[in-house]
Amino acid sequence: MTDQALLPSSPVPGGAAVVRRPRRSRFVEPSILPGFGLSLGFTLVYLGVIVILPLTALALRPWELGLSGVVHALTAPRVAAALRLSFGLSALAALLNAPLGLLLAWTLSRYQFPGRRILDALVDLPFALPTAVAGIALTAIYAPNGPLGSLLAKVGIKAAYSPLGIFIALVFIGLPFVVRSLQPVLQDLDREVEEAAQTLGANSLQRAVMVVLPALAPSLISGVSLAFARAVGEYGSVVFIAGNLPMKTEIAPLLIVIKLEQYDYAGAAAVGLAMVAISFGSLIAINGLQLFLARRGKA
């Protein structure tokens, strides 16, 4: 910290955090500011009680079943089906969010039109609307007697109480992530680069695919992966529209709830831990892809 270098002999309020015996490697750099011990102490205690202790329980409790028990619990047909459904539909929904998000982000950041700011603010509505509210509203819309559900029923498509219904709910909650990831990049994107490409004879499609899209790729991937991560764990907006038929429309978070109701704590923890592990693994893979693209973009 520069303060200490500037003011070597200044009085030190709340000294304990600052006056330290010189050590080879300090835990904290000296500073004139007080309250380091107090704020870090409170932060660590609070973090320990609210996050670390509960997650330790999540990490340890499945193993009460033993390794083979955990494998057995996760490969049981009903559990495997729920995990497949949750991760599969979340991936599909996140993929559809990519073109929808690109469309909205492009329109909102490149064109001026009446109502643009209102439309922009409304993009956050899926964040702002409590999940249970979104859930019952989407169900009412896509149920066989609902306004859109009845239209779809006429052409023989069942929306609510089917995987399609879950998919619609997941697209709804994921949309803001992609739009909000893309918007700042689109706004900052240097128009000169696009112009240069135009001067060099690129047509509008070439410019979009070869100039704009590569620049957007890292934030598009991060937006899509955020939408995916959110969709995998989503409960409230999905559980009403899903229908919750075992093996068919039962999502992984619901299975945790069911296992808890049967007092199968270890089984519930196993599913929870598997969800956290798979989400974490896919996020690491996506981060790797993003780094790769960012490096290639710079080269």
Next chain:
Amino acid sequence: MTAATTPAGAKPISASRLPGLAFLLIVASAVVMAVLVLMPLFTVFHDAFSKGLGKYLDSIREPDALAAMRLTLLVSGISVPLNAAFGVAAAWCIAKFEFRGKSVLLTLIDLPFSMSPVVSGLVWVLLFGAQGWFGTWLIDHDVKIIFATTGLVLATILVTFPFVARELIPLMQDQGADEEAAALTLGASGLTTFWKITLPNIRWALLYGVLLCNARAMGEFGAVSVVSGHIRGLTTTLPLHVEVLYNDYDFVGAFAAASLLASLGLVTLVLKTALEWRHAGELAANRRH
């Protein structure tokens, strides 16, 4: 893309000067937003008032609904200030000091964002449920956490844990510690420095974080659903009350309660947008969630 053929400029291009494609894209965006996002909002209010104003008012004035509203206010009234205090403390030590293991701490603070709400409820049952680590001890000492208000508060705190911290940390890192150092050198006490220098510098970001934290706390469903037990009038928060009524086929009641939550969401959205427009410079985490 058509937009690229018009002259470059910082301002967005006026749609009226653009030919077909821009118009088409704007219409497509409006349709996506209307069908996917606005229709659910409209449905909530439409269905809530479908049997008239009288039935609507009856639904939100019945004792269970009032109890649910009180419980929601109580739970968020405890959770939000605690997470706000944590956010300020965490931002203070992370942004104003250099210490080892900071990046690990930052990762841990973000962790609850990537957890399913159901898992955020599950972990408390694993600790304090009948067969939880502390279950027997709690039963022996007649302390109830799961299926009681304490459990609802713990689940809500975990789900909304990073909101305030995430808004404050990047802002306070940008601001640095020079102003505080100057105040302290001139003889101000640590507390005076915090109240007169730090707090005014972060007030809008703090308000922004508290706003988002509160909206999520009041609307949380998955996490509280796991620890609640759904005891009507006792452990049902407003979102859980919506579920109970919906499962009882009381659709007007469910949508009436939902309309209160949707209004909360709309008010949050308006305040959030107003903060972003007026104080963009003072919200480092502008546009992030």
